[in-house]
Amino acid sequence: MNETLYNYTLHLADNALILAQRNSEWCGHGPVLEQDIAITNISLDLIGQARSLYQYAAELSNNIFSSTTGARTATEDTLAYLREGRAYKNCLLVEQPNGDWAQTILRQFFFSTCQFFLYQRLQRSADSTLAAIAEKSLKEVTYHVRWSSEWVIRLGDGTEESRNRLLNALDDLWPFTGEMFTPAGYETDAVNLGFGVDVKAIKPLWEQRVNEIFAEATLSSPITGSEGVWMQSGGKEGVHTEQLGFILAEMQSMQRTFPGCEW
Amino acid sequence: MSVQELEKIFLNKIEQEVKIEPKDWMPDAYRKTLIRQISQHAHSEIVGMLPEGNWISRAPSLKRKAILLAKVQDEAGHGLYLYSAAETLGTTREQTILDLHSGKAKYSSIFNYPTLTWGDIGAIGWLVDGAAILNQVMLCRTSYGPYARAMVRICKEESFHQRQGFDILMALSKGSPEQREMCQDAINRWWWPSLMMFGPHDGESTHSEQSTLWKIKRMSNDELRQKFVDMIAEQVKVLNMTLPDDKLKWNETTKHYDFGEINWTEFWNVVKGNGPCNKQRLDARRKAWDEGAWVREAASAHAAKRKMREEKKIA
Numbered sequence: 001m002n003e004t005l006y007n008y009t010l011h012l013a014d015n016a017l018i019l020a021q022r023n024s025e026w027c028g029h030g031p032v033l034e035q036d037i038a039i040t041n042i043s044l045d046l047i048g049q050a051r052s053l054y055q056y057a058a059e060l061s062n063n064i065f066s067s068t069t070g071a072r073t074a075t076e077d078t079l080a081y082l083r084e085g086r087a088y089k090n091c092l093l094v095e096q097p098n099g100d101w102a103q104t105i106l107r108q109f110f111f112s113t114c115q116f117f118l119y120q121r122l123q124r125s126a127d128s129t130l131a132a133i134a135e136k137s138l139k140e141v142t143y144h145v146r147w148s149s150e151w152v153i154r155l156g157d158g159t160e161e162s163r164n165r166l167l168n169a170l171d172d173l174w175p176f177t178g179e180m181f182t183p184a185g186y187e188t189d190a191v192n193l194g195f196g197v198d199v200k201a202i203k204p205l206w207e208q209r210v211n212e213i214f215a216e217a218t219l220s221s222p223i224t225g226s227e228g229v230w231m232q233s234g235g236k237e238g239v240h241t242e243q244l245g246f247i248l249a250e251m252q253s254m255q256r257t258f259p260g261c262e263w
Numbered sequence: 264m265s266v267q268e269l270e271k272i273f274l275n276k277i278e279q280e281v282k283i284e285p286k287d288w289m290p291d292a293y294r295k296t297l298i299r300q301i302s303q304h305a306h307s308e309i310v311g312m313l314p315e316g317n318w319i320s321r322a323p324s325l326k327r328k329a330i331l332l333a334k335v336q337d338e339a340g341h342g343l344y345l346y347s348a349a350e351t352l353g354t355t356r357e358q359t360i361l362d363l364h365s366g367k368a369k370y371s372s373i374f375n376y377p378t379l380t381w382g383d384i385g386a387i388g389w390l391v392d393g394a395a396i397l398n399q400v401m402l403c404r405t406s407y408g409p410y411a412r413a414m415v416r417i418c419k420e421e422s423f424h425q426r427q428g429f430d431i432l433m434a435l436s437k438g439s440p441e442q443r444e445m446c447q448d449a450i451n452r453w454w455w456p457s458l459m460m461f462g463p464h465d466g467e468s469t470h471s472e473q474s475t476l477w478k479i480k481r482m483s484n485d486e487l488r489q490k491f492v493d494m495i496a497e498q499v500k501v502l503n504m505t506l507p508d509d510k511l512k513w514n515e516t517t518k519h520y521d522f523g524e525i526n527w528t529e530f531w532n533v534v535k536g537n538g539p540c541n542k543q544r545l546d547a548r549r550k551a552w553d554e555g556a557w558v559r560e561a562a563s564a565h566a567a568k569r570k571m572r573e574e575k576k577i578a
C-alpha cells in the first residue's frame with residue numbers, strides 16, 4: 001500500500017512542479033503586466049502544491065526505504081532535484097513548451113479542468129493527508145480554471161489571429177489530453193485501495209466543461225471533431241517526450257553541480 | 264486666477280507639507296519632472312525583473328524558487344502601481360512603455376549587469392533592493408500624493424526583498440568553500456554598481472536642485488549613498504565577507520565610513536548604453552511587448568464584442 005501511495009503522490013507532485021516550471025518561464029515576459037502577474041501566481045500556487053506533496057512523499061519514502069536500506073533521507077528537494085527523467089511521473093501535457101500565449105492558455109485550461117475534478121474527489125480520499133492537500137489546493141485550482149477559461153473564450157472569440165493561434169494550439173496539445181484519463185498502474189491500485197481518484201470517471205465531466213467553454217469561445221467541440229486522433233501516453237510511467245530532459249537539466253543544475261549543499 | 268497666484272498656492276502647499284494631488288494646479292516643469300522620474304522608476308521595476316528572472320528556472324531549492332518567483336512578481340506589481348501613478352499626471356501606460364522601447368526613457372543602470380551565479384540573486388536582494396529602499400523610504404514623503412502613496416506600499420515589500428537576499432548570502436556564507444567563494448564573488452561584482460545607483464555626485468546632478476526645492480527629493484545623492492555605505496559596511500561583517508574597497512574605513516571624526524571613488528567612466532558608459540546587458544534587456548522588453556500585441560488586440564476585440572452583445576440585449 002505504501003509504495004502505491006508514494007508513487008501516486010509523486011505523480012501529483014510532478015504534474016504540479018513541471019507545469020509550475022513551465023509557467024514561470026513567462027515571468028518578466030508576459031504580453032501585459034497584469035497577465036504576467038497572473039501566470040506567475042498560478043506558477044506559485046503549483047509550486048506550493050508540489051512542495052506539500054513532495055514533503056508527504058518524502059515522509060512516505062523515508063518510512064519505506066531508509067529504515068531497511070539506509071538510503072539517503074528524502075526531502076522535497078531530493079525528490080525534485082535528484083530524480084532523473086525516467087523517474088518523473090508527470091503527464092506529457094504539462095511538459096509541453098509554452099509556445100505562444102494561446103498554447104500556454106490551452107495547456108493550463110486542459111490541465112486545470114482535469115485537476116479540478118480530480119482534487120474535488122481527492123478531498124474524500126481515504127488518505128487524510130492527500131485529502132487535506134486537495135482541499136487546500138482546490139480554491140487555487142478553481143481560480144486557475146476560471147482564469148484559463150476566460151482566456152480561451154477571449155482568444156477564440158477575439159480576432160481572427162487569436163482564433164487561429166488557439167486552433168493551432170489545439171492541434172498541438174490535443175494528443176496529450178488522453179493520457180490524463182488513462183490510469184497508470186499505481187492509479188488503478190490507488191482507486192482499489194480507496195485513496196485514489198478514478199480518472200476514467202472524471203473524463204465525461206472534463207469533456208462537458210471543455211465543450212461548454214469552447215462553445216462560448218465560438219469554436220466547435222474538440223471532442224466530436226477528434227474521434228480517431230491518436231493519443232500519446234507514457235509520462236505517468238516515466239516515458240516522456242524529449243522536452244522533459246531539458247527541463248530537468250536546467251532545473252536541477254545547481255543541485256547536480258554542488259551536491260549536498262544547503263541553500 | 265493668474266499663474267503667479269496659482270504658483271503661490273502651489274509653493275505654499277509644498278512649504279506646508281500638503282501633498283499635491285492630480286487635480287491641483289502644478290507648474291509644467293513639476294509635472295514633467297515627475298512624469299520623467301516616476302516612469303523611469305516604473306521601468307526600473309519592470310526591467311529589473313529580467314536579471315533575477317534569469318535564475319527562476321535554476322533556483323537551487325523549491326523554497327528558494329518560490330521566494331524568488333514571488334519577489335520578481337512583486338516587482339511587476341511595483342511597476343503597475345508606478346505606471347498608474349504616472350497616469351495621474353496625464354500620460355498613458357502605453358506611451359510610457361513606448362518611450363522605454365525607443366530609448367527615450369531610462370531605467371536604473373544596475374539592471375544592465377548580468378546575473379552570473381546564484382550568489383548574484385542574494386547580492387541583488389541585499390545590495391540593489393537595499394539601495395533602492397533608502398531612496399524609496401525618502402520618496403514616501405515626496406510632495407506628489409499618488410507617488411508618495413505608491414511608495415508606502417512598495418517599501419513594505421522591498422524590506423522583505425532585502426532580508427531574503429541577505430538570507431541567501433547567509434546560507435552561502437555558512438556553506439561549502441565553493442559557496443563562500445560564490446558569495447564573495449557576487450558581493451565583489453555588485454558592490455560598485457550598487458553605489459552607482461545613487462547617481463552622480465551632488466555637484467554634477469542635473470535635476471537635483473529643483474527637485475529638492477519642490478520636495479520631490481528630500482535627500483541628496485551623496486547623503487543617501489553615505490547612509491547606504493554605513494549600513495552595508497556593518498552588515499557585511501555578519502556575513503564574514505568583505506567589500507571590495509581598500510579605502511573603506513570607519514572615520515571617528517565624521518562618524519561615517521570613508522570609501523573609495525566610484526569609477527565614473529564606467530558609470531557614464533552604462534548610462535549611455537554600453538553596459539554588458541543594455542541591449543539584451545531592451546530587446547527582451549521589446550520582444551515581450553511585440554509578441555504580446557496580438558494578445559492585447561484579441562482581449563480588446565473580445566471586450567468590444569461582449570459590450571455590443573450586452574447593449575443589444577438591453578435594447
Ligand SMILES: [Fe+2]
Pocket residue numbers: 307308311338392395
Ligand atoms: Fe526594485
Ligand SMILES: [Fe+2]
Pocket residue numbers: 308337338341417421
Ligand atoms: Fe520594487
Ligand SMILES: [Fe+2]
Pocket residue numbers: 338392420421424
Ligand atoms: Fe524589490
